[in-house]
Amino acid sequence: MIQLKINNIELSVPEKTTILNAARMNNINIPTLCYYPDLGLQSDCRICVVEIDGQKGLATSCSTKVREGMVVKTNSPRVLNARKTITELILSNHDANCTACPKNLKCELQSLANKLGIDQNRFEPVLRVKPIDTSNPSLIRNPNRCIKCGRCIDVCKNVQGMNVLELMGRGHDAEITPAYGRFLSDESCTYCGQCASVCPVGAIIENDETDRVWKQLHDKDKTTIVQVAPAVRVSLGEALGLPIGSIVTGKLVTALKLLGFHYVFDTDFTADLTIIEEGHELLHRVTNNGVLPMITSCCPGWINYAEQRYPSILSHISTCKSPQQMFGALAKTYFTKIIQKEPKDVIVVSIMPCTAKKYEAKRDEMKSDGIHQDVDIVLTTRELSKMLDQMGVDFAKLDETPFDNPFGITTGAAAIFGATGGVMEAALRTVYEVVNHQPLESIELTEVRGLDGIKETSVELGGNVYRFAVAHSLSNAKTLVDQVSNGTSPYTFIEIMCCPGGCIGGGGQPYGTIQKTRRDRIEATYLLDQSMPLRKSHESPAVKEIYRAFLGEPLGELSHKLLHTHYHSRQHT
Amino acid sequence: MERKLISARCGVINPLSIDDYIKTGGYVALRKALRMERIEILEEISDSKLRGRGGAGFLTSTKMMGLAKESGPMKYIVCNADEGEPGNFKDRFLIENDPHQIIEGMAIIAFATRANHGYIYVRGEYDHAIEVLQWTLLEARKHKFLGNNIMDSDFSFDIELRSGAGSYVCGEEFALIESIEGKPGRTRVKPPFPTSIGLFGKPTLIQNVETLVNIPAILTMGGKAYSKIGMPNCTGTKLISLSGNVKNKGVYEIPFGISIRKVIFELGGGIENNKKLKMVQLGGACGPFIPEYMLDMLIDYERFEEFESKTGAGAIIVVDDRFDLFDLMLRVVRFFEHESCGKCTPCREGHAQLVILLQKFIDKKASMKDLISIESLARVMHQTALCGLGQSSPTAIISTLRYFRDEYIDRCDIWTN
Numbered sequence: 001m002i003q004l005k006i007n008n009i010e011l012s013v014p015e016k017t018t019i020l021n022a023a024r025m026n027n028i029n030i031p032t033l034c035y036y037p038d039l040g041l042q043s044d045c046r047i048c049v050v051e052i053d054g055q056k057g058l059a060t061s062c063s064t065k066v067r068e069g070m071v072v073k074t075n076s077p078r079v080l081n082a083r084k085t086i087t088e089l090i091l092s093n094h095d096a097n098c099t100a101c102p103k104n105l106k107c108e109l110q111s112l113a114n115k116l117g118i119d120q121n122r123f124e125p126v127l128r129v130k131p132i133d134t135s136n137p138s139l140i141r142n143p144n145r146c147i148k149c150g151r152c153i154d155v156c157k158n159v160q161g162m163n164v165l166e167l168m169g170r171g172h173d174a175e176i177t178p179a180y181g182r183f184l185s186d187e188s189c190t191y192c193g194q195c196a197s198v199c200p201v202g203a204i205i206e207n208d209e210t211d212r213v214w215k216q217l218h219d220k221d222k223t224t225i226v227q228v229a230p231a232v233r234v235s236l237g238e239a240l241g242l243p244i245g246s247i248v249t250g251k252l253v254t255a256l257k258l259l260g261f262h263y264v265f266d267t268d269f270t271a272d273l274t275i276i277e278e279g280h281e282l283l284h285r286v287t288n289n290g291v292l293p294m295i296t297s298c299c300p301g302w303i304n305y306a307e308q309r310y311p312s313i314l315s316h317i318s319t320c321k322s323p324q325q326m327f328g329a330l331a332k333t334y335f336t337k338i339i340q341k342e343p344k345d346v347i348v349v350s351i352m353p354c355t356a357k358k359y360e361a362k363r364d365e366m367k368s369d370g371i372h373q374d375v376d377i378v379l380t381t382r383e384l385s386k387m388l389d390q391m392g393v394d395f396a397k398l399d400e401t402p403f404d405n406p407f408g409i410t411t412g413a414a415a416i417f418g419a420t421g422g423v424m425e426a427a428l429r430t431v432y433e434v435v436n437h438q439p440l441e442s443i444e445l446t447e448v449r450g451l452d453g454i455k456e457t458s459v460e461l462g463g464n465v466y467r468f469a470v471a472h473s474l475s476n477a478k479t480l481v482d483q484v485s486n487g488t489s490p491y492t493f494i495e496i497m498c499c500p501g502g503c504i505g506g507g508g509q510p511y512g513t514i515q516k517t518r519r520d521r522i523e524a525t526y527l528l529d530q531s532m533p534l535r536k537s538h539e540s541p542a543v544k545e546i547y548r549a550f551l552g553e554p555l556g557e558l559s560h561k562l563l564h565t566h567y568h569s570r571q572h573t
Numbered sequence: 574m575e576r577k578l579i580s581a582r583c584g585v586i587n588p589l590s591i592d593d594y595i596k597t598g599g600y601v602a603l604r605k606a607l608r609m610e611r612i613e614i615l616e617e618i619s620d621s622k623l624r625g626r627g628g629a630g631f632l633t634s635t636k637m638m639g640l641a642k643e644s645g646p647m648k649y650i651v652c653n654a655d656e657g658e659p660g661n662f663k664d665r666f667l668i669e670n671d672p673h674q675i676i677e678g679m680a681i682i683a684f685a686t687r688a689n690h691g692y693i694y695v696r697g698e699y700d701h702a703i704e705v706l707q708w709t710l711l712e713a714r715k716h717k718f719l720g721n722n723i724m725d726s727d728f729s730f731d732i733e734l735r736s737g738a739g740s741y742v743c744g745e746e747f748a749l750i751e752s753i754e755g756k757p758g759r760t761r762v763k764p765p766f767p768t769s770i771g772l773f774g775k776p777t778l779i780q781n782v783e784t785l786v787n788i789p790a791i792l793t794m795g796g797k798a799y800s801k802i803g804m805p806n807c808t809g810t811k812l813i814s815l816s817g818n819v820k821n822k823g824v825y826e827i828p829f830g831i832s833i834r835k836v837i838f839e840l841g842g843g844i845e846n847n848k849k850l851k852m853v854q855l856g857g858a859c860g861p862f863i864p865e866y867m868l869d870m871l872i873d874y875e876r877f878e879e880f881e882s883k884t885g886a887g888a889i890i891v892v893d894d895r896f897d898l899f900d901l902m903l904r905v906v907r908f909f910e911h912e913s914c915g916k917c918t919p920c921r922e923g924h925a926q927l928v929i930l931l932q933k934f935i936d937k938k939a940s941m942k943d944l945i946s947i948e949s950l951a952r953v954m955h956q957t958a959l960c961g962l963g964q965s966s967p968t969a970i971i972s973t974l975r976y977f978r979d980e981y982i983d984r985c986d987i988w989t990n
Contacts, residue, residue, distance in 0.1 A: 044917040045917070046918050046957045046959065049956075057955070057964065060957075063762045063763075081949060081953065082957050085950060086918050086919060089919065089922035089923060090918055092926065093925070123929075123946075126922075150916075167916065170742075170912075171921060172922070173915070174921055
């Protein structure tokens with residue numbers, strides 16, 4: 001342990017602790033801007049500077065480790081003046097039209113300026129207005145708000161291994177952009193949105209479609225249907241004042257009804273359906289010498305990655321559509337028939353933890369009638385929380401309502417789709433039983449749970465032992481995909497989720513996601529699973545019913561048409 | 574007054590001739606080193622109290638010990654020849670006139686610290702220096718002063734040449750490392766320092782050209798004898814790049830402890846065209862402007878530290894009274910605005926604001942508030958910037974606010990708030 005003094009308080013902290021963490025552990029708050037727990041150290045905003053006795057200049061507390069006998073001042077006049085000056089400098093080159101920014105009141109720069117008491121800026125505005133990148137349906141990049149903190153570069157490079165964003169140019173012309181100042185759509189951006197989830201200001205943000213949803217909700221000629229992804233029910237609460245990891249399924253349904261949706265359905269239903277289709281596809285590939293390993297297809301960020309960077313392995317990816325798109329296809333065919341409406345009069349909205357889902361919904365393949373998109377509008381968890389704020393709902397006080405039928409009864413297997421390893425676990429719960437004609441000894445496959453980057457397990461099916469692997473975040477996925485690509489993969493089935501932690505850590509989730517948040521959301525996910533009366537997809541009565549009443553059999557003709565898709569190379573040169 | 578320890582061969586021998594170098598005592602120090610225990614070499618350097626000549630004035634032996642302590646199969650020696658500081662041209666002088674000294678110094682350090690590979694990072698605009706170094710490396714290799722089994726010993730070491738695309742900040746050690754790695758020249762967060770995690774993630778020792786050429790001299794004469802030259806805590810000689818409105822411009826080698834006035838008026842022959850000296854900028858563009866009455870200051874790192882800046886590269890830029898202080902400062906600040914890498918806030922945004930504020934003084938539209946703003950901003954940049962560039966670039970302003978404050982006040986519109 002190291003003894004030091006911060007603001008005249010004697011502290012004892014473990015070796016190698018940074019001054020910032022030493023202070024925070026002892027309830028002394030040092031403001032930061034570029035620093036983000038779990039990400040690499042940028043140390044370039046210089047906001048967190050402190051004064052250290054005997055040292056010339058000021059030191060950044062995020063990067064300076066404690067030393068025995070150190071005497072630190074975090075709020076001396078010199079420090080406060082430096083912090084204020086630096087914040088004014090940032091604001092002098094920032095589009096500070098706060099009320100016109102979607103990040104208003106959630107902006108870390110705004111909050112910092114407030115805390116430092118900056119009510120006017122000594123420095124001249126020097127912003128040179130640059131064009132806004134609206135090249136894609138998922139993410140909007142507004143360079144005029146960018147403060148060059150570098151978090152987006154770090155998450156894109158080091159967590160996702162993508163290197164789409166980089167600090168280009170130098171001096172005052174420095175700018176964070178894709179290479180050569182191109183658009184995100186010109187690069188192999190997967191639209192995972194991890195950059196948006198760590199951006200302290202409104203420089204990268206999801207394409208806000210809340211106004212489009214309001215318009216449809218108020219259109220008397222439209223029947224509005226909403227589906228909610230598994231990961232949203234364990235994260236929405238925290239954006240609306242509840243503790244992290246709160247399970248808010250019932251309140252969420254009530255809130256969506258209050259917004260005016262005619263039908264509130266559960267994407268968990270098509271998650272169960274995905275298990276049936278994907279499980280059968282796996283068995284078909286195994287028994288017919290098909291292409292193996294098979295890789296999951298639920299995650300649109302992963303699909304974007306594969307189509308752009310690994311077109312040679314597309315045949316390994318399950319042809320199953322994602323649960324969102326299976327839902328859209330059934331809503332615009334099966335369900336429109338039940339309610340006797342035309343697809344053009346039915347609006348399907350998804351609430352997703354994800355920004356890439358916005359792109360997925362707009363793919364050409366996703367039109368069951370050949371004309372209308374199966375899913376019309378995708379909102380992120382954050383956008384939904386914004387709509388609820390706009391409506392003035394006191395979310396914590398809402399009653400609980402069950403999902404509507406026929407897409408409302410679901411299983412614990414679907415509930416865990418949102419956590420990394422969840423799809424694998426859900427699939428094995430079903431596949432094991434289908435092949436071995438007996439249930440798994442323990443249906444909880446703990447080997448594939450948790451936040452290790454790559455997890456693996458092996459299971460005996462029909463007398464043979466098969467190996468399975470799970471990866472989350474694209475840098476981990478790359479390890480497994482490289483094996484597939486060079487023919488050395490020892491696995492039969494691989495689950496890949498693009499975001500760290502899986503969908504619970506998605507790019508559309510409430511701001512401030514760190515490792516602890518992911519852990520709490522995952523814990524809630526497994527609690528939800530435990531609380532469900534049914535925990536295997538093939539036991540779902542709703543799934544059985546849709547095969548009986550509509551689809552026929554898994555991998556059947558109608559399934560093939562509505563629930564499966566194909567991929568194509570989109571490699572950039 | 575001159576003391577030619579490291580520049581004795583300059584202008585005397587044919588720099589492209591290895592025979593000339595060997596005939597004048599070249600590579601004797603390396604031969605001697607290879608027969609010494611490694612720790613003895615480190616002790617000699619330690620005894621010499623040699624300090625880095627690139628500007629920061631850090632003790633060379635401390636850095637060498639740091640590298641020597643590192644284990645691991647790969648360790649690098651990098652010669653920083655990215656001399657981009659306006660007003661400095663002494664490294665080019667050394668390279669173009671006595672290039673083998675650099676190779677010899679690097680090889681000795683590599684041997685003493687068990688480093689296996691070296692780089693010389695030379696400023697991209699130094700076309701002739703690059704050609705000289707290319708030839709010199711070939712010659713040194715041919716004569717077994719580089720490569721495998723140097724001088725038939727079991728020591729192997731080779732050097733590659735690299736140069737940047739003209740960015741000033743690449744002279745900063747981590748920006749230089751990034752540049753050699755093929756990345757944009759931007760610094761990294763310190764610590765870790767290069768001696769523990771440097772080039773390609775391996776322990777790396779970076780030394781300025783002038784520092785390296787002192788190494789053979791120290792080994793030849795002995796560390797203790799060397800330490801008697803110059804000042805007690807600032808030993809040896811210093812190359813001075815003398816330029817500006819002075820009669821005899823050029824590079825001079827003097828022992829530490831000579832006054833600036835003597836350099837300008839005795840070696841430099843005084844001010845050109847019978848003009849009056851107004852001020853002197855020390856160190857280069859990132860150094861302080863001092864008035865005439867301070868010229869008796871001795872050239873010594875300890876004294877230079879008074880300016881809270883790293884001004885030890887050894888440039889003396891003489892300015893006569895025809896020139897306007899604010900025009901000069903605007904040039905200096907514009908230079909750094911252009912050369913800032915853009916990574917940290919104070920440097921990226923600060924220079925743009927310094928330009929705006931200085932322009933107000935030039936236009937005589939500044940208020941007393943602007944005076945406070947420019948002073949506060951310059952200090953904050955100095956205290957908080959990530960690397961040496963942003964920390965030292967406001968020195969011109971900080972020093973003139975101290976020594977030429979009246980000129981600022983004369984330019985304020987005191988009737989404006």
